[in-house]
Each structure stands twice: as C-alpha cells, then as structure tokens.
Amino acid sequence: MTDDESRRRINPHLLTWPEVDPARHPFDPDDVLDLVRSVAPPVPPRPRWAGFTLVGRADAERWRESMSHALVDHYGRWASGWCWAVGESDYDGGPVYSWCCISHSIASPEETLTAVADSLGEWRAWLETVAARFDDFLPLPGPDEAPDVLIMAWEVAVAQLVNLTVGRTSSDSGWYGHCKQVLSWFLVAAGVPEDRHVPLIEHAIGGRFRSWVRPSAADVNDVAERLARRLVGESLVDSPPSVVHRDDEWPDTWPQDWPSSRTTTRGSRSRQQRRPEGRRPDDLETWQAIRARVDWASASEPVSGPVATGEDAIAEHAARRAADGPPLIAAVDQARQAAAEGGPLTFALLAHWQGTLLGVPTPAFRDGPAWAKGGRERYYWHADLPAQFKAYLLAATEDDLPLPSRAARVYLDVAFFHPFDDGNARSAMLALYYVLAREGVVLDRAAPLLRTVRQAHDRYGAAGLAKLVELLIRDTRKRMR
Structure with missing residues (x-):
C-alpha cells in the first residue's frame, strides 16, 4: 500500500x-x-x-x-x-x-x-x-406522486438533515464538508445515482455555507428547495415572484412547523421581536420550544421497576472518573438514599448533591447567562427561569408519562437550563439516576447514555434519548437473575 x-x-x-x-x-x-x-x-x-x-x-x-x-x-x-x-x-x-x-x-x-x-x-x-433519521424519511413518495408532494418530501428531508449536521458540528470550522457528505449519503440511501450527487449538492448549496457561521433558516430552506426542485426536475426560475422570501420572514421555530416558500400563511416578526443584532441564539429558549413539541407519551413505552441486576453502571462510571471520582460517588450515594425515601425531585435535593459534587456550600440557581460545549451553546437568563426549572423537576416524578420519557426529559432539562456554575452534565446524570432509582430501576449498562453529546435543538435526539433509556431498562431486565 x-x-x-x-x-x-x-x-x-x-x-x-x-x-x-x-x-x-x-x-x-x-x-x-x-x-x-x-x-x-x-x-x-x-x-x-x-x-x-x-x-x-x-x-x-x-x-x-x-x-x-x-x-x-x-x-x-x-x-x-x-x-x-x-x-x-x-x-x-x-x-x-x-x-x-x-x-x-x-x-x-x-x-x-x-x-x-x-x-x-x-x-x-x-x-x-x-441512519435513524434516514429511516424517518424513506421511502420517499414514488415518481407517480404529484410533483409538489415529491418536492415537499425532499425539502423536509434535506432541511432537517442540514440542521441535524449543523447542530452536531456546531457550525464550526469546515462543518459544511460533513454536511455535504451526509446529504450525499442520503442520496445513496434514496437510490439517486451517484453521478448526480455532486452536481445536485453543489447547485443547491451554491457557496452559502461557511465556517463558523450557522446558516439562517432562509438559507437552509433555499438549499432544501433548490436540491428538491433540481432533483425532481423543476427549476427555481418557475417560482412565482409573490413567494420570494426575505431572511426576516422566517419564524424562530423553523424547521419544526416550518412553512414552505409556496405557502401564503407565513407571519413575519416585527422589528421589535427580532433578536438584537449580533446576539447569539438562546439555546435554552430553543430547548423549551423543542420540549413542548416532543410527544413524550409515545417517545418510549411504559416500563416499571424493580429492575436491577446488582450492578450499577452510573455508580461504576463515577468510580472510574479520576478527577472527581470520590465526590461524585458520594453524590450518587446521596441520590440513591433519597430515591429510597421517595418523594419528588426538588431543586433543594439537586443543589445538595451538587454541593457535595463540587465541594462547596449548597449552590443557588445561576443568576446570569451560561454556556457549554466551549461556548457553542448559550443559555440566557431571565427572572422566571428558577421557577420554571423547579416545576420541570417536580414533573419528572409525576406518573403521567412513561418512566423513560420522564428520566430522559429531566436529564435534558438540567443540561440545557444549566442551573449551576459548573458540573451540570454530572447534575443531569444524578437527576436521571434519581428518577429511575426512585422507581426501583438501576441500569447495569449506561455507556450509550453517558457518552453522547446532546444538542439543545435536536428534537429527534430528545425523543431518541427517551427510547434509549427504555432500551437500557429492558436490557437490564433481561440480565436479572
């Protein structure tokens, strides 16, 4: 070689x-x-x-x-x-x-x-x-379907795959290279001949994507539409002038609930509603919008305890951490004892464990903006946040949803509310641990849960986490003696 x-x-x-x-x-x-x-x-x-x-x-x-x-x-x-x-x-x-x-x-x-x-x-x-996202979109409508229906199906798929890759790569240096690759993979999975991939993708993107720049909703929509129309055989030149859009016409919630450029029901945001120039998006605000849209009731199947094999994967994970193992082990022990006593998940409990973890007096809720992932996600602050967060914690121990969904949701709530100055990922783990242990569930394997970076805007990833928790519970049950 x-x-x-x-x-x-x-x-x-x-x-x-x-x-x-x-x-x-x-x-x-x-x-x-x-x-x-x-x-x-x-x-x-x-x-x-x-x-x-x-x-x-x-x-x-x-x-x-x-x-x-x-x-x-x-x-x-x-x-x-x-x-x-x-x-x-x-x-x-x-x-x-x-x-x-x-x-x-x-x-x-x-x-x-x-x-x-x-x-x-x-x-x-x-x-x-x-691959799971590909499965969500495939098979696409067949060639006998009306062109508008086929174009719309391709637009939805391309737009969401672009946004998925933007989030995963944090739109950092060179992110668009992998974005093009993911789109090419999807074209393969959809059965599009390989010799068409590069012309389709290059025509659609047309130099819009740049390092360290998150594409606007309008740019993503335009890329999706251009690729869809070229692939289906239509030209953007045929689009009526009345539907040409400007960047500020697109709602912040795009692409979930996003309108097509062919619709006439788009609402434009007033100048007073738009973010101040240069201000980074609020990823906590994004998470709250995603949280409200996820169908938590069907994201996972109901499973209940007791489920335990004698092995505790999260406790073992804490023991393997060289830097903060002893205080994290102590915090896990406290969460386990509190779970045995029952009761709701409160901010006081979470803050107590966090104080043990960090070796400080019981910390209060942050009083300013926070960030994570090297500054790639920002979580702004407003006066209602502590009350909202406490309500979300309490909801994690109510029984109106399947246990895996409640555990996954509170894990993400802690991660994206980012209530403490440090250690929020570990705090999210402790919250999930408590919610499961309170109902007699102790996972004997948790690596897939603890190793994956979660993105605030990933709606499918949120629902997927609930399903992952369910599968980890079911796998633990299989190994029970």
Missing part, C-alpha cells in the same frame, strides 16, 4: 454510505475499550509547543494513523471517523467531541486509549442517529 493509499484508507472525508451504514457493520459498544487496548500501538508522549513548533508532532500523527488502521482492520472503514473532531482538529469539521487533536487528546496511555474508545463510540452513535 502506498502512502497515499494508506492516508485515503483512514480519511473520514472519503467515507461512503455503504462503508458507514450501521446496518451493514455489527458493533458492540461494551467491548470497545478492551479492543482498543489490545490493538493500540504504544502511546507516544503528548506533543508540546516550543515557540511555534509542535515538538513530537510526527510521532503523534504516526500513532494516530496507526490507531486508525488498527480500528479499520477490526471494524471496517467506518471506524476511521473516530478522530474526526469538531472544528479545527486532526480532520477539519467533524461531529466527534470526545477527541480533539493530537496536541490535546494524547495524555497518559490509559487516558488516551479511553478517549479513543469514547470517540469511536460517539462516532458510531452519530452514524446510528443519521
């Missing part, structure tokens, strides 16, 4: 849908870390900067490439995406958060191999999310 062939073999930008389709490639997330340990070459020292020179870079890059080849040898080419991190990483513009780059992610051998395993699991989970 030549050097060029070797690099192409592990370049995730070149992956095709048959190479990554999860249905074609079995994968057991529970065996990943052991597999990584068994095939990994010796981990080199972390590269260090000396002025403008990254000392040790060549050795680190060779190790990363060797690690990729080892994973590809075992799993197939799809595994090469394990290190395709968000933004300016080893490969630009990917969807992975657990790995960053050789200069930051290489640490001690065990920490490095754990990061590799986590990243591979995260990449696989993303591919499964993409």
Whole structure:
C-alpha cells in the first residue's frame, strides 16, 4: 500500500454510505475499550509547543494513523471517523467531541486509549442517529406522486438533515464538508445515482455555507428547495415572484412547523421581536420550544421497576472518573438514599448533591447567562427561569408519562437550563439516576447514555434519548437473575 493509499484508507472525508451504514457493520459498544487496548500501538508522549513548533508532532500523527488502521482492520472503514473532531482538529469539521487533536487528546496511555474508545463510540452513535433519521424519511413518495408532494418530501428531508449536521458540528470550522457528505449519503440511501450527487449538492448549496457561521433558516430552506426542485426536475426560475422570501420572514421555530416558500400563511416578526443584532441564539429558549413539541407519551413505552441486576453502571462510571471520582460517588450515594425515601425531585435535593459534587456550600440557581460545549451553546437568563426549572423537576416524578420519557426529559432539562456554575452534565446524570432509582430501576449498562453529546435543538435526539433509556431498562431486565 502506498502512502497515499494508506492516508485515503483512514480519511473520514472519503467515507461512503455503504462503508458507514450501521446496518451493514455489527458493533458492540461494551467491548470497545478492551479492543482498543489490545490493538493500540504504544502511546507516544503528548506533543508540546516550543515557540511555534509542535515538538513530537510526527510521532503523534504516526500513532494516530496507526490507531486508525488498527480500528479499520477490526471494524471496517467506518471506524476511521473516530478522530474526526469538531472544528479545527486532526480532520477539519467533524461531529466527534470526545477527541480533539493530537496536541490535546494524547495524555497518559490509559487516558488516551479511553478517549479513543469514547470517540469511536460517539462516532458510531452519530452514524446510528443519521441512519435513524434516514429511516424517518424513506421511502420517499414514488415518481407517480404529484410533483409538489415529491418536492415537499425532499425539502423536509434535506432541511432537517442540514440542521441535524449543523447542530452536531456546531457550525464550526469546515462543518459544511460533513454536511455535504451526509446529504450525499442520503442520496445513496434514496437510490439517486451517484453521478448526480455532486452536481445536485453543489447547485443547491451554491457557496452559502461557511465556517463558523450557522446558516439562517432562509438559507437552509433555499438549499432544501433548490436540491428538491433540481432533483425532481423543476427549476427555481418557475417560482412565482409573490413567494420570494426575505431572511426576516422566517419564524424562530423553523424547521419544526416550518412553512414552505409556496405557502401564503407565513407571519413575519416585527422589528421589535427580532433578536438584537449580533446576539447569539438562546439555546435554552430553543430547548423549551423543542420540549413542548416532543410527544413524550409515545417517545418510549411504559416500563416499571424493580429492575436491577446488582450492578450499577452510573455508580461504576463515577468510580472510574479520576478527577472527581470520590465526590461524585458520594453524590450518587446521596441520590440513591433519597430515591429510597421517595418523594419528588426538588431543586433543594439537586443543589445538595451538587454541593457535595463540587465541594462547596449548597449552590443557588445561576443568576446570569451560561454556556457549554466551549461556548457553542448559550443559555440566557431571565427572572422566571428558577421557577420554571423547579416545576420541570417536580414533573419528572409525576406518573403521567412513561418512566423513560420522564428520566430522559429531566436529564435534558438540567443540561440545557444549566442551573449551576459548573458540573451540570454530572447534575443531569444524578437527576436521571434519581428518577429511575426512585422507581426501583438501576441500569447495569449506561455507556450509550453517558457518552453522547446532546444538542439543545435536536428534537429527534430528545425523543431518541427517551427510547434509549427504555432500551437500557429492558436490557437490564433481561440480565436479572
């Protein structure tokens, strides 16, 4: 194999849908870390900067490439995406958060191999999310259907896939490359001949997408419509002038409930209603809108406790954390004891556990804006937030919805309300743990739940989390003695 062939073999930008389709490639997330340990070459020292020179870079890059080849040898080419991190990483513009780059992610051998395993699991989970979304849209209406119906079906699919990829990549450096790739994968899954993919996608996007810029709703709609019309055989030139839209005519809730450019019922927002110029979107506001739209009653099936095997995956996860293991273990113990006593989930309980976790007096609800994911999500503040959050916590222990839906929803509530100055992801885990344990459910496996980064605007991901919790409960029940 030549050097060029070797690099192409592990370049995730070149992956095709048959190479990554999860249905074609079995994968057991529970065996990943052991597999990584068994095939990994010796981990080199972390590269260090000396002025403008990254000392040790060549050795680190060779190790990363060797690690990729080892994973590809075992799993197939799809595994090469394990290190395709968000933004300016080893490969630009990917969807992975657990790995960053050789200069930051290489640490001690065990920490490095754990990061590799986590990243591979995260990449696989993303591919499964993409495949599930494809299943939502396929099969599309047949050629005998009215052209407007077929165009609309393609528009909906393309728009939501673009927004899914925007969210996953945080519209960071080079994000649009993976967006084009996902659209090409979808065209393959939909049976569109491969020689049409590049012309269709390039015509539709037409230079609109840029690094570090989240596309406007109007841009996404235009891309979706252009691709749909070209694919179906119609031209945008035929669109009547009366439906040409301006950027400020689109509601903030797009694409859920989004209107087509052919409708006449769009409402425009007044100048006073629009966000101040330059202000980042409020991802908490987005989450609250998504929360209201998810059909939590049908997102998961009812399951009830007791369900326990004697193993506690979340407690074991806490014990494995080197940096904050002891206080996190103590907080999990407190949540377990409180769950045995019963009662609603209150902010006082959550704050007590958080104080234990952080080693501080019981913290209050934040009194200003917050952010997460390196600033890629922002959660603004207003006076009603503490009261809304407390009401959402109480709703998590009411029995009007299936247990998995309530546990998943409160997990996301804590993540996106971001009530504390630090440790909110761990607090979300504790809230979910309490809601499940209160009804006698203790998961014996939780890696898929704890490894995946959740996005505030991902409606399908929210419902999917509820289903994932249900499946983890059912899997635990199967292993009960």
